[in-house]
Amino acid sequence: MQWDIVLIFFVYGLAFFSMGIALGLETMRAPRLADRRVLQPLAVFGILHGMHEWFEMLLLQGVWLGVPFPEQLIWLRYTLLVVSFIPLIYFGLLMLADSQKGFGVPVLILCGMLLIYVFVLFSVTQLRPDLQLAPADTLARYFLAVPGGILAGLGLRKRAQQVTKEGRKDLTKRFRWAAVGFVLYGLTQIFVGPINLFPATWINSAVFIDIFSFPIQLVRAAMAVLVTFNLIQAIQVVDQEREEQLLSAQKQRLEALEQVRKDLEERELMRRELLRHTVIAQEEERSRIARELHDETAQFLTALSLNLATLKNLLPKQAATLDLINDLQSLSRQMSDGIYRLVHDLRPAQLDDLGLVPALQYLAEEEYKRAGLQVNLIIDGKRQRLDPLVETVFFRVAQEALTNVIRHAKCDQADLELAFNSERVVMVIRDHGIGINSQAATNSQERGWGLEGMRERVDSVQGQLKIFSPEGGGTIVEVIVPTFSSQYSEIEEKRDDHNPPDAR
Numbered sequence: 001m002q003w004d005i006v007l008i009f010f011v012y013g014l015a016f017f018s019m020g021i022a023l024g025l026e027t028m029r030a031p032r033l034a035d036r037r038v039l040q041p042l043a044v045f046g047i048l049h050g051m052h053e054w055f056e057m058l059l060l061q062g063v064w065l066g067v068p069f070p071e072q073l074i075w076l077r078y079t080l081l082v083v084s085f086i087p088l089i090y091f092g093l094l095m096l097a098d099s100q101k102g103f104g105v106p107v108l109i110l111c112g113m114l115l116i117y118v119f120v121l122f123s124v125t126q127l128r129p130d131l132q133l134a135p136a137d138t139l140a141r142y143f144l145a146v147p148g149g150i151l152a153g154l155g156l157r158k159r160a161q162q163v164t165k166e167g168r169k170d171l172t173k174r175f176r177w178a179a180v181g182f183v184l185y186g187l188t189q190i191f192v193g194p195i196n197l198f199p200a201t202w203i204n205s206a207v208f209i210d211i212f213s214f215p216i217q218l219v220r221a222a223m224a225v226l227v228t229f230n231l232i233q234a235i236q237v238v239d240q241e242r243e244e245q246l247l248s249a250q251k252q253r254l255e256a257l258e259q260v261r262k263d264l265e266e267r268e269l270m271r272r273e274l275l276r277h278t279v280i281a282q283e284e285e286r287s288r289i290a291r292e293l294h295d296e297t298a299q300f301l302t303a304l305s306l307n308l309a310t311l312k313n314l315l316p317k318q319a320a321t322l323d324l325i326n327d328l329q330s331l332s333r334q335m336s337d338g339i340y341r342l343v344h345d346l347r348p349a350q351l352d353d354l355g356l357v358p359a360l361q362y363l364a365e366e367e368y369k370r371a372g373l374q375v376n377l378i379i380d381g382k383r384q385r386l387d388p389l390v391e392t393v394f395f396r397v398a399q400e401a402l403t404n405v406i407r408h409a410k411c412d413q414a415d416l417e418l419a420f421n422s423e424r425v426v427m428v429i430r431d432h433g434i435g436i437n438s439q440a441a442t443n444s445q446e447r448g449w450g451l452e453g454m455r456e457r458v459d460s461v462q463g464q465l466k467i468f469s470p471e472g473g474g475t476i477v478e479v480i481v482p483t484f485s486s487q488y489s490e491i492e493e494k495r496d497d498h499n500p501p502d503a504r
Helices: 002-027 037-065 071-096 104-127 134-165 168-187 205-212 216-314 319-346 349-353 357-372 388-409 436-443 447-459 484-500
Strands: 375-382 415-418 426-431 464-468 475-481
Touching: 002 037, 037 071, 071 104, 071 134, 071 415, 104 134, 134 205, 168 205, 168 216, 168 349, 216 388, 216 447, 349 388, 357 375, 357 388, 357 415, 388 415, 388 426, 388 447, 388 475, 415 464, 447 464, 447 475
Parallel strands: 375 415
Antiparallel strands: 415 426, 426 475, 464 475
16 A cells, blocks of 8 residues: 555656646747746646655655654645645636736735735644644645645636637647646645644545545546646647648748749740840831831932932033042942941841841851951751741841950951751850950849840840850850740740730
8 A cells, every 4th residue: 555655646746747847848839728927837836746746755655664854854845835836826817817907916816825824824833733744734735725726727617718719629628628637636635634623634535545445645646647638638739730830831831932933934924025025126126227228318329429420420520529529429439338237237138038047147258257357157957947036136146246256355266156956046156265254244233235135135035145265265155045936836825825815
């Protein structure tokens, strides 16, 4: 029987101590069980009361073994018992109080209960000095443990009603069982040790054993296990709620990121379409201006030149007059040549009439040769006509790249390679000059408007532009564009998806 009671005390203390540790850990997180300031007193009660039961277990073993203990240790046990019930009462009062009005009222009630306990204890010890330390334990259970257990149970029951309104049924069940455990635990405290003090004379632990044949500590241990089990289960329920909340938040975040991704894709598609239409509009405007210059201004200059020739024949043969007319004819020819070059720069006729390869050949053999740059043109693969926009992009990039060679590369030779295959068209312009800063070629703040214009044009046809300087020196400009048949059908399909026929 003695060792049975030791086991009961051990389980009794272990249950409450475990509850205290679990609730203490819960208060370190964002508590969903209850307010952190409410849970902390219950955690303190569990740890202190569990330690008290283990301390009492050791003292009982010392009594059985005949080991004398100093009176200070007994007072220490009573103090630990009283102190452990204080946070239990405070927990119950906090749970029952209106948190909106603060915690002042629970503190006042707790202080009043402690004053009553101290006053009654002082009165009893004065009237019955023969009882020595026994009233401290008995009165602590009457005035602190019994109301503490009942208040904690009522507080948990109120919390169960709150979580029921929140739709948290699993948590409701755990709080209700924990409430039952605390109320029964509080009621068991009326069975104190045998002492010649009313009502302990009639209701005590010895009478309980006589009636039920097992110690009251077994019931208290069972209630402690019931309370601890249900509160730990409640912690697991809120952990699951946290996990579900986290998963829901992650899901919402992923959905938001997916929506952002879709928005960015739509904006990128719109940007490319805008670039494409901008390039088309620009080239159409260039063509219009080139036609007007060719059809009107060039004709006016031709007529002017013919009229000057006629005037030269009609006027008398005077040296001053002839020199003036000759100067005017020379200026007219220069203007005609300038307009011809301007028309070609605006929109070369070879590009529209013959295609990309003849236009590049003219660029290499005529235009840049006059500027002192020798361009070696290499064509690889089966020649084919591309979409007019793609051909324009290739031509303009080649034009800008070769112009940069003349201006910055400090060399007089460049290679222009154009390769056709079934999936893509690749153009490479390579020189052997001083090279280019790779960071400047990729940094939008450092590269010039010419490089930026090249990049924008290539982006308009969903191509890739690479500008870099190899280890051997010089600069390489590489343009890669998928073939029109596979690339632009995809663009049109995406554009049609975003702009249904009935919406356009």
